[in-house]
Amino acid sequence: MPRKNRQDMPLLDPEERVLHFGEVALGYDEEKALAEAERCLNCKTPLCMQGCPVNVDIPEFIAAIKEGNYDEAASILRRKNNLPAICGRVCPQENQCEKFCVLANKGEPVAIGALERFVGDYHLARGEKPDRTGERKDQRVAVVGSGPAGLTCAADLARMGYQVTVFEAFHKPGGVLMYGIPEFRLPKKIVEGEIEYVKSLGVEIRLNTVVGKTVTVDELLEEHGYDAVFISTGAGLPYFLNIPGENLNGVYSANEFLTRVNLMKAYKFPEHATPIMVGDKVAVVGGGNVAMDAARTARRLGAQKVYIIYRRSREEMPARKEEIARAEEEGVDFRLLANPVAIHGTEEGWVKEIELVKMELGEPDESGRRRPKPVPGSNFTLEVDTIIIAIGQGPNPLIPRSTNELQVTERGHIVVEDEKGRTSKKAVFAGGDVVTGAATVIEAMGAGKRAAQAIDEFLKAYF
Amino acid sequence: MYEIVRKEKLAPGIKLFEIKAPWVARKAAPGQFIILRVDETGERIPLTIADFNRDKGTVTIVAQEVGYTTKQLGRLEPGDAVLDFTGPLGQPSELPDSGTVTCIGGGVGIAPVYPQVKALREKGVYVITIVGARSAEYLIFTGELEELSNEFYIATDDGSRGCKGFVTGVLQELLEADRSIDHVIAIGPVIMMKAVTAITRPRNISTTVSLNSLMVDGTGMCGACRVTIDGETKFACINGPEFDAFKVDFDEQLRRLSFYRDPEAKAMAKAECRIRNAKGAE
Ligand SMILES: Cc1cc2nc3c(=O)[nH]c(=O)nc-3n(C[C@H](O)[C@H](O)[C@H](O)COP(=O)(O)OP(=O)(O)OC[C@H]3O[C@@H](n4cnc5c(N)ncnc54)[C@H](O)[C@@H]3O)c2cc1C
Ligand code: SF4
């Protein structure tokens, strides 16, 4: 019997979608989900699973979909993944499960991500609460940061019966899911729904608490009675280019730009009080997912012309292929092999133009990507009024600065002894972007899961 | 929710709020600030800590009603609450242990000078305080500061109280009278801090200023609060808000503060028409 083609993901029309922040990818309906699930071969040795950082039982949950038993599919998913509606949307499946799927060598792997999203959404809509009848333990664990790493670790520990408090600096939990990834890619209602689920496991979330300022890690252990701490504060410190003119009015870090729009809802200004200023012409510097999100957000805020400026070529762009394609459909203009050297301003101190130098690719560097180098005398300018710098983020220094005996690397990442996230300090564990540098949602979740295991072992050994 | 336990009208458009926030109060130190958000659609705004009481678990802030959020805050009464209140943020002041220190506060900037004067006097430092405002009715904390300080001077633009003129005039006079001053702390409008620095720099009197940059998170994750210090970009929220005045690029600060002037005006206009509409419906 010939295999059916992969079901495509229905998308909003580009011309319509740049007019608002509604979700672009619409998701499968039941018919599509069933048709796609039918394509899965239910392999004896499912290769897909080796590509999944949290080891979701992929053929098993897909089999449950085939039977129309979506509740069962959800509970299989949730066994390994606390945030399926989120992962189904933002995981780079093309590099993970779908890359290893046996059908991938014919070019059409099972759409595992789309199916995960279908089940995740179904389950959220049902609003079901987990059963919390398990044993309750006395030990208390503090989780610092409520991004995917922290939420996952907290949920797993709560399931094991520990008393877990998550401390979050912002006024809303979710980390990058809430402040970074835009509504049109990951609706905040979905994130809130997934967080409600984590809370329903018994996890307490304490907002507006900046660890390192409001309370320190040492105080959590010594004065507040926590038996272990998991640090998952992400990589939130924005890097700048350090070129002249970078502090002119109209230059944002991607973090500021996206936080204003996503977390503070500046796109609903003035109903929401936080302002954002976007001119007609915007340049976004960088080639990752963050740059794509910033560019597409700028289009939705009314910018007529949006450039992506990236110093290497398309092949080296770290953004997902899918995200690059979406940005292109929305009219974003890619200026590749170009690097900013200065930003020029008006007399009043507003951005007027960005000066770039053309680049060419030389020998490969440590990352294996060909190293870009400037072409002498090739400077040119683009007239823009807003510039968004999206060249990466590092870990925030507040916790390392305020915690005794916590070892960090030269770039500020917390040093862990093994993949379970043990740090140089007793009873303190770390995982997610704060350890690895900016990575992915699912890798952060994987780190949170492994740390929950390690914390469980630690607490059992000591108490 | 963080309850307002006391509200005082200090001057036209300047209000004091004592807010219940035990975790913040426990760690607060002079020179630090908090970020608050009034309600679910509100903006996060930074305000310098004007006082704190660890036993009562309260933190005092003083807000001048200049924008949408400070007006929104101004309408709250004791018993009401703000939705979010985060802190203490920024570095505590590094205060000298001895000598003579002149503390200068301008306008609403007088409020954050108060905990510094208090801390300095507790250390036994000789404190000369100079406060200034447009006119007598805009002066705040004068009673408390006069009581605490070894010497206390007032300047008003219109001469309605104290000397007629600016705080810089008083500072200049002290220096011309050969008073020895070891350190100056100036908090107020950027223009004032810049003018104070113009006087202290040539005399090489070390000077600290507190920068009220635009902020979003207050924890180093957005860079909205960028300031140029000695030619290098720093984040006011984690490296400051207090800096060595000789190293600050004040003109850049002034310019960056005007970033959102247009949308802010729009929000205010909209808010006013909302209020008007509400009245119209009565
Ligand atoms: C714009 C953008 C788009 C992205 N798109 C994708 C994508 O499509 N797919 C994908 O897989 N990945 C994507 N990523 C990367 C992914 O979001 C991150 O790798 C992931 O969120 C890291 O999780 P985390 O839990 O380690 O940290 P974070 O999500 O960064 O969460 C850290 C949390 O800790 C809090 N915190 C920080 N310091 C303190 C402190 N001192 N005290 C208390 N709390 C603190 C922060 O406020 C935050 O809430 C994207 C990232 C960005 C910025
Ligand atoms: S490898 Fe592909 S076909 Fe095989 S079980 Fe996994 S998803 Fe199904």
Ligand code: FES
């Ligand atoms: S306020 Fe965001 S980095 Fe300082």
